[in-house]
Amino acid sequence: MLNFEYALPTRILFGRGMENRVGQEVKKRNGSRVLVHYGGKSAVESGLLDRVCQCLEEAGLSYVLAGGVRPNPRLSRVEECIRLARQEKVDFILAVGGGSVIDSAKGIGYGLANEGDVWEFYSRKRIPAGCAPLGVILTIAASGSETSDGSVVTNDRSRLKRDVGSDYARPKFAILNPELTFSLPEYQTSCGTTDILMHAMERYFTTVHNVELVDGFLESLMKTVMHNFRIVLGNPADYDARAELMLAGSFCHNGLLTCGRKGDWASHALEHELGGMYDVAHGAGLAAVWGSWARYVYRTDVMRFAQFAVNVMGCVMDFGQPEKTALEGIAAMERFMASTGMPVSIRELGYELTDRDIARLADSCTDHGTKTVGAFRKLGREDVEKIYKMAAE
């Protein structure tokens, strides 16, 4: 097990009706003028936004509305909202939505707390020295951004999707009411479920040994997610199943399940290029590349893939041929993803990539071969290109 530090500064308020406490939660943290940040239309149509505004008013808080965040949140909208928030003398940001809204809110928070170009944090030219305080009302179980230190933003000028992580950006509170996710379209539930599973797998496939306890947490989380996804598919308003997915999404990405180990994150790096270049949904992009990544790297530690196959996917261990079991596990996860309606190749994602497209993706992913991605197996530019090729076939 590796040395680690762990703290979860985000207070989680979980359950029915918890969003009604939002005004008091902002007030407790000395917020007085709130930027209410939201997405396209779901929070408006469900009436959630009106209820949130009413709660803020009842708590004696003033607010400014700033919607229009798109999935794969755009830098240009972050910049507009930084200007608006400065002009309106905002002192607290409330994100009402999913990962895109939360990540955009974190970008605005960075912009308010630091001078200069906010993109420099995402392009790793500068490290943020602070972030304005933010809170979250979550409407989709997926990214884990409600408790994570990460923010992922797409630069709409360069079409680069990049992330930055810092504890400054961890939300002060996250309100998780599973009922708020009942209205999700099936496709978004599937994308979210895939993302949660991927956050578990990115951590599970590690080369660090003796991490048994967290291995067990991850195995349990993955099985719970797959089981409850099936229930939600049959009944989108099943509170208990939605609750399991919501809890899994947050617990998976708040740092607890990274304790003592080093995650891989190559599939995320591969997806970020697809998201930046083609604006694909994050979960779908991950599903399109994961199987190819897994088949490319599994020989690095066949027994870990075999353990995954047996403990998570329910395959039977073939002690004489562990490699066979490892491959069965990969195929079983791909079948699960496909059964949720996710694409398991880039073609299924809807793109016929040429060799030139693939070379461009590989260049961007590895900064023209100057950096590697992944930790389970460090992948150079040629490796990345091969994986994209496998995924494109």
Ligand code: NZQ
């Ligand atoms: O814009 P609206 O109308 O709200 O619709 C959204 C959006 O179209 C819809 N939606 C959300 N809640 C809903 C709903 N529709 C009906 N009912 C509801 N209750 O769902 C669509 C997708 O929303 P989005 O916020 O994009 O989804 P998600 O939470 O999956 O976030 C994806 C983003 O998070 C980033 C991804 O890269 C992607 O940009 N990630 C952020 C991470 C982090 N900060 O730690 C880690 C992740 O790995 C991920 O990279």
Ligand code: ZN
């Ligand atoms: Zn993710």
